[in-house]
Amino acid sequence: MNPFAYERVMDDKAAVHAIAANKDAKFLGGGTNLIDLMKDNVEHPSTLIDITRVQGLAEVSNGGAMIGALVRNSDLANHADVRKNYPLLSMALLSGASPQLRNLATTGGNLMQRTRCYYFMDTAFPACNKRKPGSGCAALTGFNRIHAILGQSEECIATNPSDMNVALAALQAEVHVEGPKGKRTIPIAEFHRLPGKTPQIDTTLKHEELITHVALPSSASEFATHSYYLKVRDRQSYAFALVSVAAGLMMEGDTIKRAALAMGGVAHKPWRKKEAEDAMVGKQANAQTFSAAAEILLHGAKGYEHNSFKIEMAKNSVVRAFSLALVGRTA
Amino acid sequence: MSTYEHATGAPCTADTADDLAEQDLYASWEISRRSFLVSAAAVGTSAAAGMAHAESSAHPKVAEAHTMPMELRINGETHRLTLDTRTTLLDTLREHLHLTGSKKGCDHGQCGACTVLVDGRRVNSCLLLAASAMGSEITTIEGLSNGDDLHPAQESFLEHDAFQCGYCTPGQICSTVALMDELKRGDASVVSFESGHREGVPPLTDEEIRERMSGNLCRCGAYPNIVAAVRAVTKGAGA
Incomplete structure (x- = not known):
């Protein structure tokens, strides 16, 4: 780990001021990803600005719809309003990491989580365009079991590892950020990027901006009765997704009134297509409807040597997630 | 140097x-x-060549370390130290305060051997900077017992022979202590969600215990006895 200066800020203005003054500084939240990457010299900030004590950003309000960026993943998942109104988000959060890590990890930090691509995380591999732009992509012809099947480029086939982000994409959250020039709101669909020619850039957040809140549309609480987060992985717990599905349904009798659908583990960002959701509206909630939506969502999927199995697995997972969402809460 | x-x-x-x-x-x-x-x-x-000590003639150009004074509250005592900012809480405990109960397994937040309680919550001390822990109350395995009176979780691990080599045990026990509090609060797990239990305290099935203890790995595979120890000490918890 490279040496770094440490400073602790207590309010949002001081945080923005500190980050804007130093292009090599990074914000420190829970640190579960950043400190880990610093130990392996993948990340090497000159200064860490500890924002964990910033006032006013660790609360959940407005019936679970307004989430402070510093709310820890475990607190968010267990917040009574979130469990009641946005169980899809709770379930996604509880599917990720371990209780210890969820106690540290923050909402803002989870949004900024970097890929778990082996070639990105290990500096012994010379080629990684995300870590070292222009060096190539070792995963293209390497062990690419956990890599992307959608939205990838020749420069990068990494995936976003977050579960929370997938639920936020399905629920169409907005990310509230604050910079030296004021505040702005970024729709979740525009927050994470596809790799394209610049895979080193994960998000549209600017260096000098601080994530302050994540907001959920109150209408998304209508998915509460019929929602499910399905995570398919190599072991039952404490593992990243091969594929995951955030599924929500608003029902009117036997007919689907509205659907929410996003996938994790398949792309550089949570994978959502409005057309796939729209195709379900007005249809009967059955395997045929779910399968048709899966075909739209997975259209154009391309596998590599070790991950082609994901395409069929993803389609099956969409059908299974909606089937479980339809059953709904039993307690 | x-x-x-x-x-x-x-x-x-x-x-x-x-x-x-x-x-x-x-x-x-x-x-x-x-x-x-x-x-x-x-x-x-x-x-x-029989030389006792060697200095490199090409002095390495290493960026200067940043040190800072820190005050840490550990097991009810205040410790004042000056540490490199890079020092994790785990290394502070083990290398600077000689509290070697917390173990370094993977040093990457993957094994749970370093689990301690920070403000009563279980965390991986290998991923938490000591600087970040300033202002928090830290409890390690050394701080769980009251003199010779062991914490019920410690007693239960002894009673159920819930270890073999013992290296992961301090982390397993700290995790169990936190798990007991999480149950009292009615915290959910993904298993409670999957079983349709979305409010209040879920029944503590073995599947629940395994999920809730999944952040602590045991290389010896003492899991059956660990589950038994957790089951016994949480008896009465859950519906």
């Missing part, structure tokens, strides 16, 4: 401040690593 100190990341000084200004920190780290290999070879040669 010995080359060994450079290699372990202990405080080192740069030649001059100007040296640092000429290169970014990443580059300086790369240089230090290469220099270390050269220096290490030099030490080997010198040792063979």
Whole structure:
């Protein structure tokens, strides 16, 4: 780990001021990803600005719809309003990491989580365009079991590892950020990027901006009765997704009134297509409807040597997630 | 300064401040690593020649360490230390305060051997900077018992022979203590969600215990007895 200066800020203005003054500084939240990457010299900030004590950003309000960026993943998942109104988000959060890590990890930090691509995380591999732009992509012809099947480029086939982000994409959250020039709101669909020619850039957040809140549309609480987060992985717990599905349904009798659908583990960002959701509206909630939506969502999927199995697995997972969402809460 | 100190990341000084200004920190780290290999070879040669100590002639250009005074509350006591900012809470406990109960397994948040309680919540102390822990109350395995009176979770692990080599045990026990509080609060797990239980305290099935203890790995595979120990000490918890 490279040496770094440490400073602790207590309010949002001081945080923005500190980050804007130093292009090599990074914000420190829970640190579960950043400190880990610093130990392996993948990340090497000159200064860490500890924002964990910033006032006013660790609360959940407005019936679970307004989430402070510093709310820890475990607190968010267990917040009574979130469990009641946005169980899809709770379930996604509880599917990720371990209780210890969820106690540290923050909402803002989870949004900024970097890929778990082996070639990105290990500096012994010379080629990684995300870590070292222009060096190539070792995963293209390497062990690419956990890599992307959608939205990838020749420069990068990494995936976003977050579960929370997938639920936020399905629920169409907005990310509230604050910079030296004021505040702005970024729709979740525009927050994470596809790799394209610049895979080193994960998000549209600017260096000098601080994530302050994540907001959920109150209408998304209508998915509460019929929602499910399905995570398919190599072991039952404490593992990243091969594929995951955030599924929500608003029902009117036997007919689907509205659907929410996003996938994790398949792309550089949570994978959502409005057309796939729209195709379900007005249809009967059955395997045929779910399968048709899966075909739209997975259209154009391309596998590599070790991950082609994901395409069929993803389609099956969409059908299974909606089937479980339809059953709904039993307690 | 010995080359060994450079290699372990202990405080080192740069030649001059100007040296640092000429290169970014990443580059300086790369240089230090290469220099270390050269220096290490030099030490080997010198040792063979019977020299007690060797200084590298090419002094590595290592970015200057940042140290800072810290005040940490651990097991009810206040400790004042001056530490490199890079020091994790785990290394502070083990290397500076000689509280070696918390173990270093993977040092990457994957095994749970370093689990301690920070403000009553279980965390991986290997991923938490000591600087970040300032202002929090930290409890380690050494702080769970009341003199010779063991914590019920410690008693239960003994009673159920819930370990073999014992290396993961302090982390397993700290995790169990936190789990007991999480149950009292009615915290959910993904297993409670899957079983349709979305409010209040879920029934503590073995599946629930396994999920809730999944952040603590046991290389010996003492899981059946660990589950038994947790089941016994949480008896009565859950519906």
